Structures are given as structure tokens and as C-alpha cells.
Amino acid sequence: MRRDEPLARRAIGTALLGRWQTWAGFGIGAVLLFAVAPVVLSEFRLSLFAKFLCFAIVAVGIGLAWGRGGMLVLGQGVFFGLGGYMMAMHLKIADAQIFGNDVPDFMQIAGIRELPAYWQPFASPAFTLLAIVVVPTAIAAALGFGVFKRRVKGAYFAILSQALAAALAILLVGQTSLGGSNGLNRFRTFFGFTLNDPANRRMLYFMAAATLLLVVAVARQLMGSRYGELLVAVRDSEERVRFLGYDPANIKVVAYAVAALFASIAGALFAPIVGFIAPSQVGVFPSIAFLIGVAIGGRATLLGPVLGAIGVAWAQTLFSERFPSEWIYAQGLLFILVVGFFPAGLAGLGVLFANLRRRRRPRTGGPEPHPEAEKVVAKP
Amino acid sequence: MSVENSHSPQPVAGGNVGMGSSEYLEVRGLSVDFDGFKAVRDVDLTLFQGDLRFLIGPNGAGKTTVIDAITGLVPASGAVNKSGVELLGKKVHKIARLGVGRTFQTASVFEKLTVLQNLDIAAGAGRSAWTLLRRRSGATSAIDEAMDTIGLAELADKPAGVLAHGQKQWLEIGMLLVQNADVLLLDEPVAGMSAEEREQTGKLLLRIGGARTVVVVEHDMDFMRAYATSVTVLARGRVIAEGSVAEVQAHPKVQEVYLGTPAGRKETVAAPKETGP
Numbered sequence: 001m002r003r004d005e006p007l008a009r010r011a012i013g014t015a016l017l018g019r020w021q022t023w024a025g026f027g028i029g030a031v032l033l034f035a036v037a038p039v040v041l042s043e044f045r046l047s048l049f050a051k052f053l054c055f056a057i058v059a060v061g062i063g064l065a066w067g068r069g070g071m072l073v074l075g076q077g078v079f080f081g082l083g084g085y086m087m088a089m090h091l092k093i094a095d096a097q098i099f100g101n102d103v104p105d106f107m108q109i110a111g112i113r114e115l116p117a118y119w120q121p122f123a124s125p126a127f128t129l130l131a132i133v134v135v136p137t138a139i140a141a142a143l144g145f146g147v148f149k150r151r152v153k154g155a156y157f158a159i160l161s162q163a164l165a166a167a168l169a170i171l172l173v174g175q176t177s178l179g180g181s182n183g184l185n186r187f188r189t190f191f192g193f194t195l196n197d198p199a200n201r202r203m204l205y206f207m208a209a210a211t212l213l214l215v216v217a218v219a220r221q222l223m224g225s226r227y228g229e230l231l232v233a234v235r236d237s238e239e240r241v242r243f244l245g246y247d248p249a250n251i252k253v254v255a256y257a258v259a260a261l262f263a264s265i266a267g268a269l270f271a272p273i274v275g276f277i278a279p280s281q282v283g284v285f286p287s288i289a290f291l292i293g294v295a296i297g298g299r300a301t302l303l304g305p306v307l308g309a310i311g312v313a314w315a316q317t318l319f320s321e322r323f324p325s326e327w328i329y330a331q332g333l334l335f336i337l338v339v340g341f342f343p344a345g346l347a348g349l350g351v352l353f354a355n356l357r358r359r360r361r362p363r364t365g366g367p368e369p370h371p372e373a374e375k376v377v378a379k380p
Numbered sequence: 381m382s383v384e385n386s387h388s389p390q391p392v393a394g395g396n397v398g399m400g401s402s403e404y405l406e407v408r409g410l411s412v413d414f415d416g417f418k419a420v421r422d423v424d425l426t427l428f429q430g431d432l433r434f435l436i437g438p439n440g441a442g443k444t445t446v447i448d449a450i451t452g453l454v455p456a457s458g459a460v461n462k463s464g465v466e467l468l469g470k471k472v473h474k475i476a477r478l479g480v481g482r483t484f485q486t487a488s489v490f491e492k493l494t495v496l497q498n499l500d501i502a503a504g505a506g507r508s509a510w511t512l513l514r515r516r517s518g519a520t521s522a523i524d525e526a527m528d529t530i531g532l533a534e535l536a537d538k539p540a541g542v543l544a545h546g547q548k549q550w551l552e553i554g555m556l557l558v559q560n561a562d563v564l565l566l567d568e569p570v571a572g573m574s575a576e577e578r579e580q581t582g583k584l585l586l587r588i589g590g591a592r593t594v595v596v597v598e599h600d601m602d603f604m605r606a607y608a609t610s611v612t613v614l615a616r617g618r619v620i621a622e623g624s625v626a627e628v629q630a631h632p633k634v635q636e637v638y639l640g641t642p643a644g645r646k647e648t649v650a651a652p653k654e655t656g657p
Contacts, residue, residue: 226504227512229497233490240488243451244559245476245505 022220026213033209043198050205050273052313053212057266059294059309060215060302061259066291067299068223069255070235072154075161076263076290078168079136081282083264085172086135088184088271089119090128095188097123105186106179116177125191132268133261140260141253148249148256153238162284169283183278190272201273208269212306215262220302222258231255263290292335298347308345389590391432391609403429405450405480405563405593409458412442412449412617419445420456421617429562432589434604435597437614438637443597444485446614447565451475451482462563477505481561485568487548491541495532495551498540499523502555522558529587530554531580546577550584557588564594570603582607613637 033053041049058076065071092104093115101108103115121127143164147157173181193200222228234241234248241248271277280286290309297308312331320327342348407425411418420442427433435443449456452472460467467475490498500516503523519527519536527533530550535543540551549569556564569585570578578600585594585607598604604611604625611628613621621631628634 222513224515225513226500226507226516229493229516230501230504230512232492233501236490236492237488240484240490241501242472243476243482244502244555245473247471247473 026217029213029216033213034206037209038202038205043201046205047201047273048317050208051270052310053205053208054266054270054273055290055293055313056306056309057208057212057215057269058263058290059297059305060212060219061262062290062294063299063302063305064219064222064231065255065259066294067301067305068228068231068235069252070153071252071256072158072291073161073256073259074158074284074291075163075165075287076259077165077282077284077287078161079140079260079263080267080270080286080290081168081172081277081279082136082139083132083267084271084277084281085178085184085267086122086128086132087268088187088277089122089178090125091187091190091272092184093119093123094125094191098189104184106182106184107177110176112177119177132264136260136264137257140257144253144256145249148252151249162287165282165287166284169279172279172282179278181279183276183280184271185276185278187272187275195272195275204269204273208273211265211269215265216302216306218258222255223302227251227254288335289331292331294345295335295338296345298345300344301347304345304347389430390586391430391589391594403463403562403593404461405463406461407446407450407458408461410446410449410456410460411458412445412454412456414454419617420449422458423614423617423619425612425619427563427593427595429593430590430609432585432594432607432609433596434608434611435595435614436599436601436604436611437620440616441614442617443614444567445617447482447567447595447597450565451480473505476559476561479561480563480565481556481559482565483549483552483556483567483569485571487545487552489540489543489548489551489555492539494537494539495527495543496523496536498551499526499554499558503558503560505559526554526557529557530584546573546581549573549581553584553588562592564588564592566594566596568597568599570598570600578603 037049038046058080062073062076065073092106096102096104103112107115122131147160152160172178172183178184187195189195190200190204193203195201195204222231230241230246230251234246234251238248241251267277267281270281289312293309293312294305295308296312297306298304316327316331319330323330338345344351405425405427407423407427410420410423410425412420423442423446425433425446435446437443445454448454450460450467452467452470452475456468458468462478462480465478467478467480470478490501493501496519497516500519500523503520504512524533527536530553532543532547532551532554535547540548543551553564553566553569566585570581573581582603585596588594589609596604596608608625610623611621611625612619613628613631613634615633615637620633620637621628623631
């Protein structure tokens with residue numbers, strides 16, 4: 001067993017180094033989010049940044065499902081909207097109770113005198129929080145089983161998930177009891193804290209930041225686990241995995257449900273942070289917008305989606321103020337360029353440069369690829 | 381190729397029948413119908429543990445389709461019985477868990493994952509959710525053993541995508557070993573290999589074949605002559621001959637199929653002199 005000893009030592013070495021790097025990485029992230037950003041950014045910019053963090057939370061889930069699992073989730077607006085609307089319903093009921101009204105303000109204007117039955121459970125904060133976690137996950141799991149067991153994949157899955165987002169947005173526009181196309185807005189309190197108070201808005205920012213760190217930690221564990229390796233195997237060769245005795249549908253459902261959960265939590269934070277949730281945050285366009293940041297940052301990496309989502313949202317705010325009509329074209333162009341020419345995103349550029357540098361130097365060690373290997377197409 | 385498993389018996393003609401093993405694969409009346417085109421008709425095969433059976437025949441004879449039918453990839457009629465369990469009608473992953481493993485004409489390892497990761501995934505179909513959600517720590521003894529058997533221990537941490545063509549095929553066979561498959565269906569394992577790689581593959585099959593049932597679909601007749609314990613010849617979806625290499629070579633129908641094809645094939649079963657060892 002000549003191989004074992006150095007291999008084992010190397011494994012322990014990389015594990016220790018990896019662990020140290022992980023803690024350092026999370027430490028730097030925590031310092032940036034909790035110490036630097038609140039000091040550097042103005043109150044207005046900080047709440048804008050909190051909104052970007054919500055998008056980043058969605059992005060982490062997309063990175064898992066699309067980058068690692070190969071499922072092009074074009075309808076994350078559905079789960080973002082579910083989380084956002086459920087949170088918003090609770091906030092509206094709580095506000096109405098404070099003012100001694102039976103129904104929220106917009107219902108009074110619309111002439112609705114009694115709280116609709118499906119609103120009533122959301123009076124309970126515990127029920128609301130539980131529903132934000134359970135409902136989207138369960139819907140994604142049921143949908144995923146139905147779709148993946150039938151071996152629907154690739155573009156068909158993407159179209160299906162996008163159609164779902166479009167359908168939900170259209171459905172919401174028609175619901176007077178959910179504020180129609182205006183959605184739900186003008187929240188005054190968040191679990192008893194007034195949202196006018198800058199200290200409480202800062203608290204919301206910290207909640208978003210903490211959630212992002214938690215979500216990244218969960219995604220990291222999933223990606224580094226045996227499940228993560230299996231997910232990549234399913235992405236690259238689903239049929240082969242089937243012949244090894246696994247049902248690929250089960251493996252995909254987990255990543256899809258986790259991505260849905262992350263999107264729902266992000267939506268639930270988005271509503272109080274930004275002050276509204278509306279069909280415009282649910283439909284096709286926002287669902288694609290979630291994807292752009294992930295693609296640009298590098299969909300298969302852990303932090304690429306986070307940085308990409310924040311970067312794109314930040315650029316959108318910056319440029320859309322000055323060039324409101326041109327920005328959307330630039331965004332679309334960027335998306336096409338990245339997906340078409342840099343599928344690995346910005347994270348892939350580092351690898352590209354490293355490869356170029358290595359290519360210039362003479363190759364040392366490692367097995368030479370067999371000339372035959374170039375010709376072989378790795379698809380059964 | 382490194383360690384020789386000196387204690388495992390080598391494949392013998394007729395398998396290890398009577399040596400106390402009851403493992404077998406029995407195919408009866410297997411037929412595959414592609415929208416009216418009968419790719420496989422009434423195929424019977426009986427394989428015992430220790431068999432190293434070669435499945436040969438001209439292009440389009442239905443060799444790969446037989447493997448596809450046994451592994452559940454294409455729907456088929458008839459019966460496939462593995463040690464008392466009916467396989468037909470079961471899902472692909474269920475059949476795989478019952479110990480039937482296969483490789484493909486083109487190597488289909490997970491190119492982005494390392495050799496070790498490929499083997500670890502192949503070994504893990506029965507893992508619990510809790511094990512799956514944790515990080516892999518080192519290799520199990522079964523994986524270490526398989527890496528030694530297929531001769532890729534030195535390359536454990538290399539991504540499978542950089543392996544040579546032959547090494548990829550060996551990795552696939554290694555994946556079947558850790559998958560605990562006792563019926564191995566190999567679809568043209570030596571296609572595109574150099575002479576040296578072919579020899580190493582043949583020796584590998586001899587090392588692992590004794591304790592398992594191995595079916596090899598192959599066009600390479602020299603390879604077949606060198607390593608087969610028994611041969612089944614298919615033509616137009618039917619079994620036309622079965623027996624030892626010598627018996628099959630002498631069979632008039634086989635000579636007709638191979639020599640009578642108008643294109644004038646290079647590979648001739650009924651070669652006048654022995655070229656294999």
C-alpha cells in the first residue's frame with residue numbers, strides 16, 4: 001500500500017487547510033457584512049444593499065440547482081413570491097390589528113369587509129414562519145417528483161418552470177384580495193418593531209446578512225458532501241448514474257427543493273426590507289434577472305452566484321438611474337455573452353488564466369491524454 | 381495492472397457449475413420490438429458464475445440490444461431470471477441494485493470527478509441520507525482493492541477526464557466491481573485500444589471473471605479467441621450458434637454469416653489458422 005500514506009497525509013493536510021480557509025472565508029464575509037458595510041454605507045445605501053443580499057440568497061440556491069445540478073430553474077420568482085406574499089400577508093394583518101381594523105387598508109378601499117379565509121392563519125407569526133419554510137419546499141418537492149420521474153429535463157424543464165412563474169404572476173394580478181397588480185405594500189411594523197425606525201431597518205439588514213451566511217454554509221456543506229458529488233454526476237451523465245443503481249429524480253428533487261426554500265426565505269426578507277411584494281417580483285422577468293447574476297458570477301461555484309447577484313443588482317441601480325432605457329439591453333447582452341462564451345462566468349476567468357499560464361510552461365507529470373481519448377464522446 | 385488475485389479462480393468453460401455456486405443468469409425467449417422491427421427474437425442464454433461469455437455477430441445482430449433489454453433500458457418480452465429474481469419489467473436502477481452492471485461502447489465515466497470520486501459514487505447506491513450529506517473521508521477497502529485490481533491506484537486523485545481511453549474503460553469496470561455487480565455486461569470494452577491495452581484488459585477479465593458472470597460484446601475476434609470460455613453468435617436478432625470457440629468457428633451457419641456478407645468483412649471467425657495464444 002505504497003500509495004496510502006502520502007495520500008492520507010495529503011488528505012489530512014488539505015482538510016486542515018480547507019477548514020482553516022473556510023473559517024477565514026466566513027470570518028472575512030462576516031466582518032464585511034456586519035462591521036464594514038454598516039459603517040461605510042449610508043442608511044439609504046444599506047437598505048439597498050439589504051435588498052441585494054436577498055437576491056444573493058436566491059442566487060445561492062440557483063447555483064446549487066443549475067450550476068451543480070444542471071436544472072435551469074427559470075421560475076424561481078414563484079418561490080420568491082410565495083415567501084414574500086406569505087410574509088407580507090402576516091405584516092398586513094398585524095398592522096391592521098394595531099390600528100384596530102378587521103382588514104388591511106387596501107381591502108377597506110376595495111370594499112372587502114371581512115378577512116378572507118385563506119388569510120386568517122397568517123395572523124399567527126409562528127404559522128407564517130413555518131409556512132414560509134414548508135410550503136415552497138413541499139411544492140417544489142411535489143413538482144420535482146412529477147417532472148423528474150417522467151424524465152423531463154433540459155429546455156423542457158426550463159420552459160415549464162418559466163411558464164409556472166408567468167402563470168403565478170397572472171394569477172396574482174387578478175386577486176383583489178392580494179392587492180392585484182400593486183401587490184402588498186406599506187408595511188408599518190415587523191413582528192412588533194416599527195419599520196420607520198432606522199435601528200429596526202438596520203436590524204433587518206443584519207437578518208439578511210446572517211441568513212446569507214447561513215445559506216452559503218448550507219450550500220457549501222451540500223456541495224462538498226457525497227451528495228454534492230452525486231449531483232454533479234447526475235448533471236453530467238444522468239443515465240450512467242441510473243445504471244449505478246440510483247434514481248436520479250430523487251437526487252435532483254433535493255437540490256430543487258433546497259433552491260426553492262432559499263428563494264422563499266429571500267422573498268420573506270425582501271418584503272419588509274423593500275416595503276412591497278408585487279406580481280412584478282414574481283413573473284418571467286424577475287425570474288430571469290435572478291439567473292443573470294448567477295451566470296455572470298459563475299454558476300458552478302459557491303461564491304460566484306453571490307458576488308454575481310450583488311454585482312448585477314448594484315450595477316442595475318447605478319446605471320438604470322442614468323441610462324434607464326439602455327441598461328436593460330446591456331443586461332441582456334451581458335447575459336448572452338456570458339452564457340454563450342464564458343459558461344463558467346467570472347469565476348471561470350481565474351481558471352482560464354491559470355490554464356494559459358500552465359500551457360506556456362512545459363508539462364510536468366500527469367498522464368498524457370491518449371490520442372484516442374480526444375475522439376471519444378462521453379455520451380452513451 | 382498490478383496485484384494478481386492469486387486465489388480467485390479463473391473463468392472456465394461452462395462456468396463454475398457444480399462448484400457450490402448457485403448464481404446464474406437465465407434468459408428465455410427474449411424479444412425486443414422497435415415499432416415493428418424485431419431487433420432481438422427469442423434469444424435464450426444460460427450463464428453461470430465463472431462464465432466469460434462472448435457475444436459476437438455482424439453489425440445490427442442485436443448484441444447491444446440484448447444488453448439493453450437485460451439492464452432495463454429498452455422494453456422487452458420474455459424472461460430474464462437472475463438467481464431466481466425476474467429482471468424484466470423492473471426499472472433500470474432497481475436492476476442495477478440487483479447486481480447487474482454494464483459498460484457502454486463509449487466510456488462514460490464522470491469526467492469532472494476524480495477516479496476516487498467515480499468509484500465512491502459507484503459504491504454508494506445503498507447509502508443513507510445521513511451518509512450522503514456528509515463529506516467523503518478517504519476510500520473504503522473495497523474501493524482501494526478495486527483501484528489496485530484495475531491498476532489506477534496511482535491516479536486516484538486525477539479527474540477521470542484526463543485518463544487515457546483504455547484507463548477509462550478499466551475505471552468503468554472498476555465501478556462495476558465496487559457496485560457489487562456479479563453479472564457484468566461489457567459493451568465492446570477493447571474498441572479503440574492499443575494491443576498492449578487489449579492484453580491488459582483481457583488479463584483483468586480473467587482476474588475478475590472467476591467469481592462473477594461476464595458477458596462481453598466484441599468485434600475483435602483475436603481478443604475473443606484469447607479470452608472467451610464460451611461464445612454465443614447472434615445474427616439478425618437470433619442466436620445462430622453457441623459453444624466453445626472451436627465449436628463456434630466450425631459451425632457452418634457462423635461461417636455463412638461471416639463469410640457470406642457481401643461487404644467482405646475483414647474479421648473472420650472461421651480463420652484457417654489460430655492467431656490467438
